[in-house]
Amino acid sequence: MNLRTYMPFARSVMQTYLSYGVNAVVFMLGGFLRVFLAYYLWMAIFDSSGQEVLRGFSRVEMAVYVMMMDFIIRLTFAAEADGWVGEEVRSGAIAMNLIKPISYTGRIFFMSLGSLFYEVLFVFLPMGLIFGWLGTQFLGVILPEPIQFAAFFLSVFMGFLILFSINLSFGFLAFYLKNLWGMGNFKYVLLTFLSGALIPISFFPEAFQPLLLALPFSSIHYTPVQIFLGKIQGQELLVALGTQALWAVIFYLGSQLVYRGAVKHLTVQGG
């Protein structure tokens, strides 16, 4: 795979998003609103419980969880392969891409990377600085060590890889699941629920927690935030990253199978 061949696709997605400049600002404001809302909601829960530590989360940790999870969701869902693939499968434009001397899934991956770069540069960096400043100045947040930061980024990227493969497979199923939009919404809600993105997994009933942690979804969102919070360290950290890598490989292989099946169907049945 030649990087020079695929980088233009990443760049083109970034350019497209940049060309919707106003949209990006609105999105960012929406992000602030979401985070503030969640923050005050959790603080109200702390107040009414009368406890300072709930299910292993202090007030400060919960604030960090709320802020970072918003980033993690945005960064991982930058792997919006399902939207692109679904559209191309349904409209038949996928055939136009099969006559090009490039890997189809490779192209979609680099488009997702472009989306990720955009999120990092134009959402994560500016908003992260603002949140970092607010958090350290007013909430007493202590920023993690550089090595922890690095582990966090690696972990988010693995979450991105897992979600990319899931979304890619999902996109190819668009042909069979005619109403992808409804299915897409359902997938989003179910996924953010099971991955610990909506509520930390430690808030689920005790009996449920091992199951949720064993499922691949926690590797997408919960693992990175736990690493950022310093709740996963040392040997555990290596295990957590290893588990993520394993899921990434498994889902990658699965998505390639789905892709082969879809292309076979396309080339045998003409879509």
Add this chain to the structure above:
Amino acid sequence: MITVENLTKEFIIHKKQPGLLGTVKSLFLREKEIKKAVDGISFTIQPGEMVGYIGANGAGKSTTIKIMTGILNPTAGLASVNGLIPYEQRQKNARQIGVVFGQRTQLWGDLPLRETFSILKEIYEVPKADFDQRMKYLDGVLTLSEFITQPVRTLSLGQRMRADLAASLLHNPKVLFLDEPTIGLDIVVKEKVLAAIKDINKQYGTTVILTTHDMADIEELCSRIIIIDQGKKVHDGSLAQIKDQYGFMQTLVMEIKEAEKVATLNLAATFKLDEEDLIVNLEDTTLSLRFNSHKVKASDLLFHVMQRLPVIDMKVQETNIEEIVKGIYQGRGL
């Protein structure tokens, strides 16, 4: 060189019954029907040839093109393009061919056209010097500079088609597949596109395979045509050949006076023509003689008539390629 041997493509069609009940029923019981889109087609195309590949709607033209470009797998038979099997070596084959599907664009819609071209430059790994030279050439024949900064989705149909053609030629492909490249174009743009195709074939020796419903395109470009009907090849030969084989019937149309004297002409007896070799038709003062040009000359017929009647005006109509093809589609020949 392109070789196609006994190529066959079948599609399975699931019949749907009408109405809501029918839809529910077809969830459980699906009636299958096998449709042969391409049925045992064989041909060979030499490098540098320009071949018109024509047939009625649904005759299997696009299906054949899709197999040769690697988008579809054949059910049986073989296709090979310069020694590569397109549907087995899709990416490798894609490097040596250019494709334009008139009904669809292969350009990426959100980007300015210029960006799209530079993406293609990277994909096909075209060296910068070659790329610049090609762009200059393509701009010359297709006047791309008028709209090269616009995003693809804002282009008009004619501009988009020129852009698509340019995109398919950037990497100097050995073979160019054009599936209805002039569909919906106005006469000026159409001429531009046809001239560009012609020029590219001449300059670079590019093999061109063209499907179209417009016979003028074929007459303009192709020395050879392959006609298919219901998935089968019904004709393969030069344009002159097909005209000779099917287009020997010509029509002599004359404006005459004293129309009542037509009955006394005795043309069939004079020239010893059978019923199918001469059809006489008189409408008011217009006399049209449809005759077999292998058996009698238009000038002889005209001379004979002029000796007996005053002729004010006359013209000879050849059967055009359009009529020939129509005749073949309808399965009767002309």
